[in-house]
């Protein structure tokens with residue numbers, strides 16, 4: 020059975036109607052909350068701007084790493100949840116099917132219209148997103164940039180591969196590193212993320 024992304028998206032959207040008193044959404048074994056993308060974008064891009072051009076590479080790396088660690092822990096929780104067991108597990112035939120399921124969950128979370136373009140097991144993942152909120156936010160706040168600005172989705176792309184091909188959780192984070200060769204924030208028609216295996220594990 021192929022992965023039915025729409026089935027996953029509908030289940031997550033249906034489940035996300037349930038909120039506790041603080042507005043937390045307990046779903047797929049993790050705690051989610053509604054968050055204003057404009058606020059997230061402002062925090063993220065102000066962090067990069069305030070630290071200045073000379074620290075730009077380091078600032079970007081920090082934002083991508085934060086997203087990768089978050090994606091790694093979040094999707095580990097998701098794939099060990101009872102909802103996953105009930106809804107997704109029966110559709111999974113190959114190890115790689117997990118990536119398609121992760122992408123469907125991320126679509127339902129509102130992270131973008133993620134589409135897997137290429138997946139070479141244990142080597143490479145390419146995902147395309149047409150409506151990244153980070154690219155939209157960057158263009159709105161700062162106009163066209165000269166590099167990819169979708170740090171969250173970039174980190175998440177690496178995390179998806181880490182969860183499949185890295186060492187067992189929690190040792191496998193940063194086994195892969197993702198780039199964003201195409202981004203709407205720098206004038207491309209879409210954003211594209213490419214995760215590849217790192218040559219050595221990150222230190223520290």
Ligand SMILES: [Zn+2]
Nearest residue numbers: 154169202210
């Ligand atoms: Zn982008």
